Amino acid sequence: RDVENMRLIRSLVRHVKYFLGLRFDVSGWEHLQTEGPYVIISNHQSSLDVLGLMEILPDRCTMIAKKELIYAGTVGLICWLGGIVFINRKKPNDARSVMIDASKTMLDDKIRLWVFPEGTRNQTGNLLPFKKGAFHLAVQAQVPIIPIVFSSYSSFYLRKQKQFNSGTITIKILPKIETKGLTSDDIPSLIDKSFHLMNSSFLSISNSVPHSNGPCKH
Numbered sequence: 148r149d150v151e152n153m154r155l156i157r158s159l160v161r162h163v164k165y166f167l168g169l170r171f172d173v174s175g176w177e178h179l180q181t182e183g184p185y186v187i188i189s190n191h192q193s194s195l196d197v198l199g200l201m202e203i204l205p206d207r208c209t210m211i212a213k214k215e216l217i218y219a220g221t222v223g224l225i226c227w228l229g230g231i232v233f234i235n236r237k238k239p240n241d242a243r244s245v246m247i248d249a250s251k252t253m254l255d256d257k258i259r260l261w262v263f264p265e266g267t268r269n270q271t272g273n274l275l276p277f278k279k280g281a282f283h284l285a286v287q288a289q290v291p292i293i294p295i296v297f298s299s300y301s302s303f304y305l306r307k308q309k310q311f312n313s314g315t316i317t318i319k320i321l322p323k324i325e326t327k328g329l330t331s332d333d334i335p336s337l338i339d340k341s342f343h344l345m346n347s348s349f350l351s352i353s354n355s356v357p358h359s360n361g362p363c364k365h
């Protein structure tokens with residue numbers, strides 16, 4: 148169990164896109180060229196997000212995930228080996244204390260953490276209001292937040308209609324938001340700022356989908 152295992156996991160998962168006919172169009176790589184630990188936050192539409200995540204995953208970066216994933220067979224084992232931090236969403240007090248511990252570990256072990264601040268998968272067409280854990284984590288560790296947005300999958304993947312076509316996912320890496328000197332009092336405004344940046348970015352990259360390479364909506 149070590150975050151270094153993510154290198155191997157990342158290189159294996161990167162092949163899955165070819166089987167599904169998916170492409171990634173990434174912008175903002177330069178924003179990930181930040182030294183040391185940081186917290187990445189991104190929107191969460193489906194388990195397909197794992198492919199985009201692995202496409203851009205920086206070194207020494209692991210995720211916060213719901214603890215049910217440990218029991219998901221091979222996927223659970225892979226998550227455990229990759230050093231994923233598991234939280235019990237049914238016990239928010241426990242989840243919070245795990246995240247407070249994580250804020251120390253990320254500094255001690257120079258680890259970056261990826262959090263899905265919506266807290267659950269969402270395909271409503273707008274981002275869900277953000278939970279607060281990711282922002283407490285960044286402020287407690289005094290590390291930057293790097294927001295990342297995946298464009299809507301609705302042009303190629305309709306879960307209810309069981310439709311899946313090939314397509315292109317646009318990933319936009321946004322400039323980091325510094326948290327040095329911020330305290331827990333600043334968290335509401337930090338959330339507000341991050342939410343509006345990400346939601347407007349999500350809407351703008353989802354409407355255009357310029358490079359769609361597959362059969363489109365029916």
Ligand SMILES: CCCCCCCCCCCCCCCCC(=O)SCCNC(=O)CCNC(=O)[C@H](O)C(C)(C)COP(=O)(O)OP(=O)(O)OC[C@H]1O[C@@H](n2cnc3c(N)ncnc32)[C@H](O)[C@@H]1OP(=O)(O)O
Binds near residue numbers: 160211
């Ligand atoms: C064949 C190929 C196989 C390939 C296999 C490949 C495998 C690869 C593996 C990759 C896997 C990726 C895994 C992705 C998994 C993604 C998920 O599981 S998403 C779901 C889980 N994640 C989350 O839920 C994170 C977001 N949630 C939160 O951050 C929450 O805040 C919370 C920590 C869970 C707590 O929940 P809750 O209490 O409901 O939340 P709030 O409303 O936000 O907060 C209430 C209250 O508590 C205060 N608070 C919150 N956090 C903290 C903290 N860390 N420290 C101090 N205080 C905290 C918060 O301020 C609120 O109080 P207030 O008075 O209202 O301010």
Ligand SMILES: CCCCCCCC/C=C\CCCCCCCC(=O)OC[C@@H](O)COP(=O)(O)O
Binds near residue numbers: 191266268
């Ligand atoms: C046509 C099929 C389209 C789907 C293809 C999916 C291919 C993905 C390939 C490999 C990735 C498998 C890793 C699965 C990890 C799942 C993580 C996940 O997404 O957990 C859900 C959790 O965050 C939120 O849970 P809830 O929405 O609250 O419950």
